[in-house]
Amino acid sequence: MTSVEPAIAAGAAPLPTLSLTDVACRRGQRLLFKGLNLELRPRQAIWLRGRNGRGKTSLLRLAAGLAVPEAGYVAWGGTPVRRAEGYLQRLVYIGHTNALKDDLTVTEALQFLARLHGRPDDAATLRAALERLGMGSRRDAFVRTLSQGQRRRASMARLALEQQASLWILDEPYDALDVDGVRVVNELLHAHLARGGSVLLTSHQHPGAQAPAVAEFDLDPYG
Amino acid sequence: MTSVFSAVYTRDLRLALRRRVEALIPVVFFLVAVSLFPLGVGPEPQTLRQIAAGVVWVSALLASMLSVTSVYTGDHADGSLEQMLLSGHPGYLIAAAKAAAHWTITGAPLVLAAPLIGLLLGMSAPALATLMASLLLGTPILSLLGGLGAALTLGLRSAGVLLILLILPLAIPALIFGAGAVSAVDAGQSTSGHFSLLGALLIVTALTAPLATSFALHIALE
Numbered sequence: 001m002t003s004v005e006p007a008i009a010a011g012a013a014p015l016p017t018l019s020l021t022d023v024a025c026r027r028g029q030r031l032l033f034k035g036l037n038l039e040l041r042p043r044q045a046i047w048l049r050g051r052n053g054r055g056k057t058s059l060l061r062l063a064a065g066l067a068v069p070e071a072g073y074v075a076w077g078g079t080p081v082r083r084a085e086g087y088l089q090r091l092v093y094i095g096h097t098n099a100l101k102d103d104l105t106v107t108e109a110l111q112f113l114a115r116l117h118g119r120p121d122d123a124a125t126l127r128a129a130l131e132r133l134g135m136g137s138r139r140d141a142f143v144r145t146l147s148q149g150q151r152r153r154a155s156m157a158r159l160a161l162e163q164q165a166s167l168w169i170l171d172e173p174y175d176a177l178d179v180d181g182v183r184v185v186n187e188l189l190h191a192h193l194a195r196g197g198s199v200l201l202t203s204h205q206h207p208g209a210q211a212p213a214v215a216e217f218d219l220d221p222y223g
Numbered sequence: 224m225t226s227v228f229s230a231v232y233t234r235d236l237r238l239a240l241r242r243r244v245e246a247l248i249p250v251v252f253f254l255v256a257v258s259l260f261p262l263g264v265g266p267e268p269q270t271l272r273q274i275a276a277g278v279v280w281v282s283a284l285l286a287s288m289l290s291v292t293s294v295y296t297g298d299h300a301d302g303s304l305e306q307m308l309l310s311g312h313p314g315y316l317i318a319a320a321k322a323a324a325h326w327t328i329t330g331a332p333l334v335l336a337a338p339l340i341g342l343l344l345g346m347s348a349p350a351l352a353t354l355m356a357s358l359l360l361g362t363p364i365l366s367l368l369g370g371l372g373a374a375l376t377l378g379l380r381s382a383g384v385l386l387i388l389l390i391l392p393l394a395i396p397a398l399i400f401g402a403g404a405v406s407a408v409d410a411g412q413s414t415s416g417h418f419s420l421l422g423a424l425l426i427v428t429a430l431t432a433p434l435a436t437s438f439a440l441h442i443a444l445e
Binding site: 064065066067068086087088089091093095096097098099100101102103104108112113115116117118 | 226227230231234237238241242297300301302303305306307308309310311312444445
């Protein structure tokens with residue numbers, strides 16, 4: 001991890017706080033939740049839990065700025081996320097879909113995402129990231145030939161490309177991963193929090209003993 | 224700025240190369256549709272020559288519409304579209320790159336296939352050149368409008384039909400001036416008016432459609 005030290009030393013400005021204030025979310029006719037307040041500070045990890053259909057994914061989409069809340073506001077450093085300067089540059093959003101194209105190779109698919117988000121996309125970096133996730137030997141395979149767990153690993157390789165403090169919004173990051181995959185993701189989370197990043201994630205199960213300390217946030221009371 | 228355009232553009236071309244058969248369907252449709260006309264209308268060279276420009280243009284329009292429905296559906300389904308809109312780059316750049324890729328994959332082959340089809344219908348050499356030029360200016364308009372239609376109908380159940388109903392009326396001016404240019408050549412008139420109007424249409428569409436597409440995509444993802 002010594003290679004990331006200079007990036008921290010050069011240092012982007014510390015990560016602003018993400019805050020959801022009195023937020024309500026509607027999906028069709030149904031009000032999923034209302035009066036929700038949540039604050040995510042640097043070096044903090046929040047584990048969002050709640051029953052199926054409670055609106056965990058909807059909340060993540062609100063936080064990412066993909067959707068607008070029915071009431072209340074979602075702000076980053078005091079500015080609404082949709083207008084906050086540099087918000088998207090410092091955001092890594094990985095939804096339940098992996099955003100990998102079936103007809104690309106794993107490396108090509110990851111390279112496209114890296115390029116899109118302005119992350120390093122040279123062959124060596126991509127290779128190192130895929131190796132970190134145990135996908136080194138499959139890096140030239142087509143995405144359509146991968147198993148669910150391997151696809152998840154490939155999409156999580158984006159996290160291994162991160163070098164600066166950023167905000168991660170992860171929808172079921174451990175989904176379909178085996179024990180080893182969960183361990184690697186947890187290591188990445190540790191490194192991420194150590195350099196001043198923050199994480200908002202959902203998961204069916206508790207992230208586990210190896211996971212960094214997470215603050216639980218239960219959606220059920222807001223229904 | 225330009226890197227995101229080229230990233231999306233090259234990715235779409237690469238995907239099309241990996242699915243060659245699918246990418247060829249619009250051109251094949253174009254060739255088949257045009258070659259049906261001599262069978263239906265009759266083989267009189269005079270009649271065919273008269274309707275040739277219109278037939279080629281209408282078939283090109285339909286071939287473009289046929290292929291444009293799927294421009295955003297795949298990216299929407301696998302989450303790529305979300306990632307593109309979360310990239311922090313302006314949405315119109317992404318929409319423009321998608322339209323440019325669509326034109327390269329379907330529009331350009333139509334332009335190249337047009338002379339072949341024109342010969343089949345007995346068009347004269349100057350008319351063929353005008354036809355190609357008018358398609359060169361006109362097919363990008365169809366790709367840009369088609370992208371807008373695809374974004375507006377993204378996620379709807381009968382998206383294909385709705386898209387055609389939405390976009391065909393908007394594409395009528397391109398059709399009129401494109402086919403009109405060829406008729407003008409045949410009648411010995413100047414084509415500069417038709418080409419000026421086609422060029423103006425292309426500029427207006429290129430400036431407005433990507434922006435409107437970007438808005439439509441943001442709405443579709445909410």
